[in-house]
């Protein structure tokens with residue numbers, strides 16, 4: 100989108116902070132190169148506002164992770180308008196970007212009108228950012244206007260180009276939901292992919308705060324990702340790779356709970372907050388970061404965004420494969436007790452037409468052994484079957500009208516009927532799960548026809564191609580398009596819909 104500059108008279112005439120700032124010596128004056136190399140973003144819309152984000156980094160890959168910024172606070176002007184030309188300003192102000200937060204800016208805006216589009220931009224040291232578009236959530240009670248929600252997960256830099264993010268932007272969604280593995284912690288030698296390294300990642304595996312800051316910065320320089328952020332507000336939750344593969348609470352996958360891992364978790368969480376359009380409620384506190392939250396989209400949808408990493412019991416059965424009996428221990432939990440109570444309470448309070456549960460790992464049972472033998476993974480809800488049972492019964496008992504679970508992690512598209520008993524083929528569907536494939540993780544993959552899976556009859560569709568999920572939600576139905584890209588090892592791949600499913604109001608399961 101073009102970013103027209105307001106003329107100097109407009110800027111100075113208001114007598115606002117923006118005008119005064121132009122006369123204040125030293126306010127950003129030393130920033131000579133463009134500080135907006137990481138783009139801009141918005142997130143977590145409410146009926147009266149949202150969060151605006153940027154992070155100043157004239158030299159994004161600087162070794163110290165600080166993006167080439169001086170070690171002092173820098174003022175950043177922000178501006179919100181009703182029109183793309185910034186003729187009708189809605190709000191403006193000045194935020195202070197501090198080195199302690201890697202010169203990130205999180206502006207929480209309130210007092211705007213519900214259910215409408217806004218445009219925003221930042222200015223610092225004589226540089227103007229690009230223009231972003233965002234929106235407020237509909238007023239409470241508003242039901243009629245449809246919601247286009249695109250869902251993505253698992254974008255590994257060295258596995259390919261982020262073309263899927265550009266295709267998401269072209270779909271013109273109202274909201275983008277990112278379900279984790281926004282970045283990967285491995286260095287350039289880790290986690291190779293069949294189609295080869297599409298483009299090198301900077302640095303080795305991330306352990307220290309500077310490493311995570313630098314990794315986030317490299318990802319944020321991607322033009323396709325920047326465009327997707329500038330097109331719509333995002334809702335973000337993490338999975339494992341924002342910190343480390345298959346972590347669970349304060350447990351490293353292999354070495355368990357150590358002081359060293361807690362240090363690493365703290366560094367990863369801080370960098371995550373610094374680089375995402377999150378509200379103040381997610382400012383890290385020690386080794387914790389409050390990420391689960393609820394976003395209401397009028398009366399159409401409640402989005403319950405879960406964090407299934409930070410509070411989960413360590414993986415059962417030695418973290419390998421199950422079942423071994425441990426996975427069904429009712430004292431184990433994938434959400435932790437507090438988040439579970441919060442979610443069940445959310446189900447009871449919901450008056451929404453659709454209850455969308457955005458979370459990380461596959462909820463439906465996934466039996467990977469052919470025939471009567473059952474083999475399940477211990478990093479997904481199969482490793483926490485009592486949790487799955489409590490939450491499934493929770494939405495049934497609360498009379499949730501249309502529960503739909505949105506999932507990432509597995510690098511494949513899946514469309515699943517959710518059940519209370521996956522081992523009983525006659526157990527009725529009590530919800531639907533839509534799993535989005537990876538943006539790039541795994542590299543190029545060709546598509547084939549899904550012919551059904553006798554070990555998992557609740558799987559209605561499956562595809563190993565790269566892509567994303569597009570949903571169109573109305574009071575009457577939720578339509579899901581599984582979007583796929585033929586390659587990611589080169590840029591500019593087209594996207595097409597490989598399969599579509601519909602969930603109808605008050606009819607659990609997919610058709």
Ligand SMILES: [Fe+2]
Pocket residue numbers: 253280340508509510537540
């Ligand atoms: Fe992943």
